[in-house]
Amino acid sequence: MLIIEYFLRRKTAEYAISAHYDHTCVWEEVLQNKRLSKYNHTAIDEQFYFYQSDVL
Template sequence: MHYDRSCVWDEVLQNKRLNKYNHSAIDEQFHFYQSDGLVKFNDSGQQPVLPSCPYPILRFNKF
């Protein structure tokens, strides 16, 4: 979960606005996500929200 955005579409636009990465690379990755079944976040509650990761985050301590 992003601290400011919960929609990949918004994140894509923000990364392009900030010129953080090559726009073609962003588009390629975004189209891959869409072809893999990603749908736009619906905050109306009509569609179930899927977690970003189905497994709990494991943290390992360094000794």
């Protein structure tokens, strides 16, 4: 709970995620998930575009 308190409340952020052990770029993660067919490609794209539009 202290981590949530620190990153979300004190920093007034909307969400927090942990660092990925291998990728440092969201786009790299998107491409890797598609390569591995982990999820439906359309669903991956929709989620990525949602994140992308949130920061613009």
